[in-house]
Amino acid sequence: MLDLSKYQSIGEALRDALIQYSNEVCLIEADREREKERLTYRDFNERAHALSKALQDGGFAIGARASIIMTNQSKWLISAYAIFFAGGVLVPLDYKLTPDEHWQLLKHSNATVLITEYPIWRQLSTSAGRTAAANVQTVLVTEAPPKADLAGAQRWEEFRGAGEPVFIARKRQDTACIVYSSGTGGRPKGCMMTHENYLEQCVALTSIYPFWPGVRYLSILPTNHAIDFMVGFFGPFTCGATVVHLRTLRPEYVREAFPKYKITYVSLVPLVLKNLQKGLQARFDALPPGKRKVFDALVRINKAFTKSRPRLGLSRRLLKQVHEAFGGELRAIIVGGAFTEPQTLQFFYDLGIPVANGYGLTEAGTAVTVNDLKPFRADTVGKPLPGMEVRIVNPAADGVGEVSVRSKTVMAGYLNEPELTAETIVDGWLMTGDLGRFDETGHLQLAGRKKNMIVTEEGKNIYPEDIETVFESLPVKEFCVFAANYIWPKRSMTGEKLVLALHLEAEQQYSEELRRDINARNNRLLNYKRVHGVVLLDEDFPRTASLKIKRNILAERLAKLDSAAAILPL
């Protein structure tokens, strides 16, 4: 691995890695059962340089912002490196957002370049939001069919400059990426992540989960997500490892990829991990009684021998068939994006497959704590990573309080939001809004959330403010969306739901017609963003002088209602 303490920027570290590991394979890309491409670090370098040169020829200069909206594929990483090489700031956006949401964030980030895939561009180019984001001057589109109407975009594949680009140096404190942790509604939260944030996070993470040439990482989580950016790009690349991309994420092809590419690490969201557990459990349950008995005995032996630490070699021999289904080389499954239930973690650990669960948030530079497997503890999210200071603010009698973090990995702040930044980073400490406590061995245990948001099992952060526009002009006196757990706090990280608080007009009834109207609007939202129920409150909502709803005070009033009776299902 490169000694990252010597480097100033992501671009500088990657530049050296591409030379040091030039003969190693850095990327494998497959579509279903077909392998489409295999690139060495040298190939990667050549492609990125041609793109970087063309960007520079087009006037892309130091500090300019370029956005990527793509599914996981080699051109994502090549484009990102080309941007860093030219001294630019990367704005990675979630390809699953709607076109209008994309344009809104493109405008907010002030990106001048957009790199995207043709099917995504087809929708973006015809979206009404396009006119608002006049800052986007250059659009590069990958994989466009030969005669496609590019609607003002250029082909990524033909956007190549002749000659060598000039490497533009950046400093550790400069912004490397603007990562949106939320905010497609009124208040986009663009986390300004510095080069130092990434360099330090990489050192901390690879100290526990190392990469080296020969390691193969299966990249499934979207690369715009801080986890995949780190463990599916920057981490493996600075160590000479290989990243495998799949162009389709159908479960059957993902399953096939493990043995086919001998995967070493993979990152998953809890929902996918649980699905994997269900599939395995069904296969175990289908074993004939005799075989099942033997299998259960082997699991018990494995459990006994791995109590204090994982013993991969032993587990692979004992539970050969299970490990072979995963390719026989899997060292750990990294799970992130949302809270994972302890029983799921334990299920895999008992099979000899450690799950690297932890706790993190974009604002803190991804991971704050990670299970160090010494020993494995399914009931916690692990200990703070090296370089992370974590403390519990205002703990209650049971030790539970708000988790706060101080580290070189904490973001510089939210783009264009100095007040929000000052509320979030207080005296150098990042206030996470998550509740937790440390146990006697120094492991962090999460205990709920004090912020008004939910995280789905698919790892989606949903902020109530972001979805309220869909209910605008609803025929009621006033409304407000809340995370149910913000109103009625519970010491749990699962089953989080959104509710719609309504204040009806005088004499107005909560009619079937109104319920249908709410449902129809709700259905316009992506499924994971929908509200779960309605709460009626027969009093004026408290408001500020500028007539904004005082959410915290309204939540306190709603909290007096009994949640079980108050939430009317839709």
Add this chain to the structure above:
Amino acid sequence: MRTLEQTTQEVLDLAAKHFQLPEGSLAPGDDFFKKLGIDSLQTLEMLSRLENHFGIELPDYEVQGVSDFKTLAERIQSRL
């Protein structure tokens, strides 16, 4: 060549069968996440069944953001 109506009907029948619902209980405008109570992963599984049935390949991006049977049938129809 199937008409869009035929394709839509086959999609509905197949989804009902896959999720063990009575025949005719699904409508083209239904939101399949809500109606079937499924998550995005189960949707991908359903898509694989549909691909096998129609003998086509539906790239993941084609079905991004689609949540009702009618639109899904249209996407399938465009690839038949």
